[in-house]
Amino acid sequence: MADSKREVGRKYRATPGTRLPDLTRAAGVSAVVHRGPAELDAVYYDTEDLRLAADSLTLRRRTGGDDAGWHLEIPVSAGVRDEIRAPLADTLPPVLGALLRSRVRRAAVHPVVRIRSTRDVHHLLDGEGALLAELSVDEVRAERLTEDGRGATATWTEIEVELADGVDPALLDAVGRRLRKAGIRPEAAPSEPARALAGTAPPGPGRRPTDEAPVPATAGSCVLAYVRRQVTALVALDPAVRRELPDGVHRMRVATRRLRSVLRTYRAVLDRAATDPLREELAWLAGELGVDRDREVLDARLGSRLAALPPRLVLGPVEARLRLGSAAGRTASRRRVLAALDSGRHLDLLDALDALLADPPLRPAAGRAPREVLPRAVLADYERLAGRVTHALDRPAGPERDVAVHEARKAAKRVRYAAEAAEPALGRPAARFAGRMKSLQSLLGDHQDSVVARDALLALAVQAHDAGESAFTWGVLHGREEAAADARERELPGVWARASRPGLRAALEG
Template identity: 70%
Template sequence: MADSKREIERKYEATPGTRLPDLTRVAGVSAVVHRGLRELDAVYYDTEDLRLAADSLTLRRRTGGDDAGWHLKFPVSTGIRDEIHAPLADTLPHSLAGLLRSRVRDAETVPVVRLLSSRDVHHLLDEDGVLLAELSIDEVRAERLTAQAHGATAAWTEIEVELADDGDPAFLDAVEQRLHKAGVRSSASASKLARALAETAPKKQRRKKKSGPAAPLTAGDHVLAYVRDQIEAVIGLDPAVRRDLPDSVHRMRVATRRLRSAFKTYRKVLDRTVTDPVGEELKWLAAELGIDRDQEVLDERLGTRIAALPRTLLLGPVRGRLRLWSVARRAGSRRRIVSVLDGKRYLALLETLDTLLADPPLLPGAAQEPGEALPRAVLKDYERLATRIGHALAQPPGEDRDLAMHEARKAAKRARYAGEAARPALGKPAKKFAKRVKAVQTVLGEHQDSVVARDALRGLAVQAHGAGESAFTWGLLYGQEEAAAADRERELPEVWAQASDPGLRSALKS
């Protein structure tokens, strides 16, 4: 069983002779208590090509100290990481292996670095003896374990200050200010592993300067940069989905949709004979992810409606029936999602996405200036949306209009994503376009949510009636959803008029 915690820490350069300043002069610190010396022995694991390190992930098996075991750390932001801890075992626990699968795939994780740390620990306490932060002076010796540069070593001393659980990050700022005044410099390395890999790398690799992707110049460059961002989002969100973190399923699903939209919108840039089959697989993945997410949205919507009703209008076991209905529909959904992410089809999709980036199927249009190719693609999606909006508004209220508005919603989503993808190249006009189309998408989305809710309410009413319960409340909620849909239908022409501003389209082309 794995446990998770948020780790917030700062690192500083030191020498064996570095003396700590008086930290009781930091606001809130009443005492600095020496907790003794700890000997830590950690072996860090990665693939041979260091895929985890490339994404700033660390996986280690550590003995010594009071948290011996396997530790997997995910970066959240500078100085903040989520640490997943599993009990000490000879092999990597299954609970952690799954969290690495989107990056590791079928590759083996092997020992890459061993770190021996002599840790001198101090606790910073407030006036009540409550721990504010743990400060340690670590004397570190690193040894490279991979075949390349095997046996290479490095040694250094550093100071590490880790915030206590539920502590205020501003406290670390105050400690840092005090350390800086004493001449202690912040570390240039984000982690011990990063420093160990850098200092034990072969000399030729050390001389090579890391450079990021070249600045996008052509239309193809911009489209590929957007595609790369979405692929990285899918891979990066995989562990969060497995951990059931808030909004992770939704964000991963959105990334798959953005990818599919980019393939369709920028068909003059990327060859659709290659991207269409990939898009179908992304559609499958989005559908699998959507089973749980769609039910979650529906539960929240109906629950909010019920909570807003006076008690006198709640006839029968309304809340209980909604809860049972929801549980039945969501049963096993979490297990299903993890099963999908562990499956061969999903892993094959990730390999396909890697291949697409490594050897992109660029068409001659990819070489065009972004100011020429991208506006044409965005405006083509706009025209598609305009056609669907016109068709929807021409339908009489009822099922045909509902279906037409749903199709318009999908077109609005695609046009919005097209604008977002073009924003780095086209600037403010693309940003404004995407924002206004998003407003249209929101109105159409709320309308579709009402359609879905009415279908669910009809089913709940049938269930209640069949069980001998009153269906009054379900009918009342159905009427509310009908009214909400009518409001959105009346709102749509005004929102669409803003999005279809001719000046905005002209600005995209200029």
């Protein structure tokens, strides 16, 4: 069993002689109460090649203080992290191991650094005595853990300010201003173990950080940069899916689809003999994720449609039937997603994607300038989309048109992702083009959601009828979904005209 807590705070560099300023002069702070010192002892774990540190994750086993146990910290944004805690045990709890699987894969984690701290704690209180934040001054002693027991050591002093639950983050700014006026500067290291590892690392060449990604010089570097971003997203979103965070499954499936799409679009850049097998595996993963995501979208759509109905049109145990069907469906889809993420097939896919980036199968066109290669690939996808939209518009209303619209939707996604990948090299024309394709995709997607909803509503109506319940409400909802689909079909010609207005080819080719 694990508990999760979102922590919002900031760290500052200090020295043993640093004196805290009067923090009651920070806006909102009425009192500072000294809570006294505590001794903390934590061993941090990582793989042999420090994969967790590379992604700013920290895994520790802590004793001492009031939060002894295993802690996994996952960064959310600057100064914000989620800490997942599990009870103290001799070995890594399986629940934390699962959250690390996409990063460590089949590698073992082992102790890499030990950090012992003397923590002097202060509570910042408001005028009513409620806790606003905890400020600690930590005297830190770090030791690199090696087989011979002769690892390097480092010491430093740091100050951490962590908000209490529900407190406005503006308090951090107010406290930070008082600390900076006292000469106390923000900590540059992304985490305590990162500083410990850097301070105890054996001598060797460092890596110079870059503030901004350079404009890709070749078509190959542009495409590979996009592939790298999507692979990073796949890995990072794995624990979000496991924790059932909002939109986690959706974002992971989008990353999978983007990868699969761009590997197909840019076959002139990356050899399809190497990428086609990857595309097949990405299609498998997208399909496994899609079961849960499609269920989520359907539940949300049917729930909102039912809530919008006047009460006089709701006959029978409609809400109960919808709720029970949703719960059963989500349980099954959730189990399927976790089985896929835990499978060796998924780990093999992640390893294969890493191998692709480490030794990319570049074709001759990869070495050419982006403007000589990328627009041609984007426009080829666009021509395919144009044909599918024309075909959909020519079909009579009904199932045949529904299928044609769905095929056009898939083509619109592919064009959009191709333009997104080209944006760093082609600039604003590619960004504007991707935006137009997104608008088209949204309309076509809403149409497809209506098709899926109508099939589900028909099945629910049959179930209700067989159970001796009124099927009237399901029929009403079905009719409303038909009307929604008809509205999208009427909008399609106008949206397509705006998305495909003249000048597109000239803008992309620059």
